Amino acid sequence: MPMSVTIERIWSMRRVYVKEEVCIGCGLCEVYCQVEHSQSKDPIKAFKRETPRPLPRVHVERNIEISFPIQCRHCAEPWCVYSCLTGAMHKEPTSDKVTVDMEKCTGCWTCIVACPYGALNRDLNSKTVIKCDLCPGREIPACVINCPNEALILGADEKKE
Amino acid sequence: MRTKYLIIGNSAGGIGAAEAIRQVDKEGALTIVSEEPYPAYSRPLISKYLAGERTLEEILFRPLDFYGQNNILFLPGKKVTHLELDQRTAWLEDSEQIVWEKLLLAVGGKPIFPKMKGSDKRGVFTFTKLDDAKAVDRFLDNARKAVVIGGGLIGISVTEALVKRGVDVVVVEMKERILNTILDEQASLMAEEVLTRAGVEIITGHTVIEINGRETVEGVALDNGEAMPCDLVLVAIGVSPRPELALDAKLKVNRGIVVDRHMATNHPGVYACGDVAEAYDFVYGDNRLTPIWPNAYIGGRIAGFNMAGIPTKYSGGTAMNSLNYFGIDITSAGMPTAPNNDGYEVISRQESNTYQKVILKDNLIVGMISVENIEKSGIIFGLMRDRVNVESFKQSLLADNFSLAFFPRALWQELLETPPGLLPQSAPSIQTEEETFIGE
Numbered sequence A: 001m002p003m004s005v006t007i008e009r010i011w012s013m014r015r016v017y018v019k020e021e022v023c024i025g026c027g028l029c030e031v032y033c034q035v036e037h038s039q040s041k042d043p044i045k046a047f048k049r050e051t052p053r054p055l056p057r058v059h060v061e062r063n064i065e066i067s068f069p070i071q072c073r074h075c076a077e078p079w080c081v082y083s084c085l086t087g088a089m090h091k092e093p094t095s096d097k098v099t100v101d102m103e104k105c106t107g108c109w110t111c112i113v114a115c116p117y118g119a120l121n122r123d124l125n126s127k128t129v130i131k132c133d134l135c136p137g138r139e140i141p142a143c144v145i146n147c148p149n150e151a152l153i154l155g156a157d158e159k160k161e
Numbered sequence B: 001m002r003t004k005y006l007i008i009g010n011s012a013g014g015i016g017a018a019e020a021i022r023q024v025d026k027e028g029a030l031t032i033v034s035e036e037p038y039p040a041y042s043r044p045l046i047s048k049y050l051a052g053e054r055t056l057e058e059i060l061f062r063p064l065d066f067y068g069q070n071n072i073l074f075l076p077g078k079k080v081t082h083l084e085l086d087q088r089t090a091w092l093e094d095s096e097q098i099v100w101e102k103l104l105l106a107v108g109g110k111p112i113f114p115k116m117k118g119s120d121k122r123g124v125f126t127f128t129k130l131d132d133a134k135a136v137d138r139f140l141d142n143a144r145k146a147v148v149i150g151g152g153l154i155g156i157s158v159t160e161a162l163v164k165r166g167v168d169v170v171v172v173e174m175k176e177r178i179l180n181t182i183l184d185e186q187a188s189l190m191a192e193e194v195l196t197r198a199g200v201e202i203i204t205g206h207t208v209i210e211i212n213g214r215e216t217v218e219g220v221a222l223d224n225g226e227a228m229p230c231d232l233v234l235v236a237i238g239v240s241p242r243p244e245l246a247l248d249a250k251l252k253v254n255r256g257i258v259v260d261r262h263m264a265t266n267h268p269g270v271y272a273c274g275d276v277a278e279a280y281d282f283v284y285g286d287n288r289l290t291p292i293w294p295n296a297y298i299g300g301r302i303a304g305f306n307m308a309g310i311p312t313k314y315s316g317g318t319a320m321n322s323l324n325y326f327g328i329d330i331t332s333a334g335m336p337t338a339p340n341n342d343g344y345e346v347i348s349r350q351e352s353n354t355y356q357k358v359i360l361k362d363n364l365i366v367g368m369i370s371v372e373n374i375e376k377s378g379i380i381f382g383l384m385r386d387r388v389n390v391e392s393f394k395q396s397l398l399a400d401n402f403s404l405a406f407f408p409r410a411l412w413q414e415l416l417e418t419p420p421g422l423l424p425q426s427a428p429s430i431q432t433e434e435e436t437f438i439g440e
Helices: A028-036 A043-048 A079-083 A110-114 A142-146 B012-024 B043-050 B130-142 B153-164 B185-197 B244-248 B293-307 B377-385 B391-396 B409-415
Strands: A016-018 A059-063 A066-070 A089-091 A098-100 A121-123 A128-130 A152-154 B002-008 B030-033 B072-075 B080-084 B089-092 B097-105 B109-111 B145-149 B168-173 B201-204 B208-212 B219-222 B227-229 B232-235 B239-241 B270-272 B277-281 B286-288 B320-325 B328-334 B344-350 B355-361 B364-371
Touching: A016 A066, A028 A043, A028 A059, A028 A142, A079 A089, A079 A110, A079 B293, A098 A128, A110 B293, A110 B320, A110 B328, A110 B377, A142 A152, B002 B012, B012 B030, B012 B097, B012 B293, B030 B097, B043 B130, B043 B153, B080 B244, B097 B293, B130 B153, B130 B232, B145 B153, B153 B168, B153 B185, B153 B232, B153 B320, B185 B201, B185 B320, B185 B328, B185 B355, B185 B364, B270 B293, B277 B293, B328 B377, B364 B377
Parallel strands: B002 B030, B002 B097, B030 B072, B097 B270, B145 B168, B145 B232, B168 B201
Antiparallel strands: A016 A152, A059 A066, A089 A098, A121 A128, B080 B089, B089 B097, B109 B239, B208 B219, B219 B227, B277 B286, B320 B328, B328 B364, B344 B355, B355 B364
């Protein structure tokens, strides 16, 4: 795995961007996202032993020769936050990250209808929505650092600089 | 008392406006007056409260310290009785006066309660606010069977709560099918099947004409003469705006308070949003009532920016709902059925447990419904909201793997805001400006 990922600090949003022309559609971003959000943090255990199996928060969208992963854009004006019925979906004031409070989410899925990217998913076990959380505790999200062709890039948060 | 911003109403619209104002003006005095005694709570969750799944604390829309943190003067349990627009003064019930610089009317709607013999008996309830849920809850010890009048969103949500509390429920819907304002025939049928399986009796094409009993409900009489014993009655026919304050102040009111694309009424400095307002609907291209939570919040947000001096245009809203009762997930937006005139195109797809449909007009999406298979609803709704011509990829809209990858390249690149440096034809001077607001 290439570990020397350059963080190009040229954009104002901390979120994952994609270079579509180098995405090979392998789906490893999904796998590493699942592992990152698993109990064991081990691919084999996560896929074979954990029930329920952890769900990916990134999805590789494919249409014949086109492929690119989509995860939450952490929008500046997030429709999901403005549409949330419970107050669970919110924008973190310091990080600008769009985050769902699992305790407050009732799984009404209004945010899924609100998100124009299709970046939110149902977790039918917990009855809460799941989404990209930019991998808390990691400086660089698992999908970015594990992409074999460096198709994913983390945008920098200008506020922090 | 004087305040820079006066917001009447403490639900989605009022909170949306307050948060927008505080985003751009941290200091200006901001006052929220609410008739209810509670901090802002999620009205859609009162069914979870009644079901016993959530407490009041657990349905609060914002943390308890929201008002303090945002430097908001919150006046709960106060009713505004009169507005003097030229003097920018609101009179409260206790004859206290509040002078404002900018006013927002976010007073919401009220349940429609038809004239019906016996509707004053104990055991007859509406279901739009927390006190309604509390009242029903207190009554349930003596109740085994309920009649819910109205098979719309409120009727079905209270039905689910009652079933969870062990009450037998009969839903009486005047029209031919339940959820008829937001679903088409097929989706209504699928919802009905799920309700029936949960033990709910559904009577369509009829209505309750009388509530029987001495002081307390003992039963209802239908318009076909059928009598049905029950212990409580829920009137859930719908909501209508509460325009009384606006009418009294001679603001322009149609069915709701008429607002322009900046959520402004016809009087300078006075705004309205939410269930009380008739705002722009992008599907119908006209002002309409769309009494749903997200539109109230978004309309409030637009009003708030404008009140704080940041001109912001409302891109419009339309009906948009996500239903999940009795384990079935259904989403819908815009028109549920194509009107009976030319020019509408319907694409639908049905499998054993799933159903999806989009309605197009001139290659613009004007309606969508998804049953169970709801994950792509947001993409479809986004295309509807952004008025995107979908001619080149409309055959893919209902495909299992439908995604942004089916959009024309320029469109998905724009949506993903692919930074210029990452595009093959590198053009580093283009920088996306992040300060655009919704609709701008």
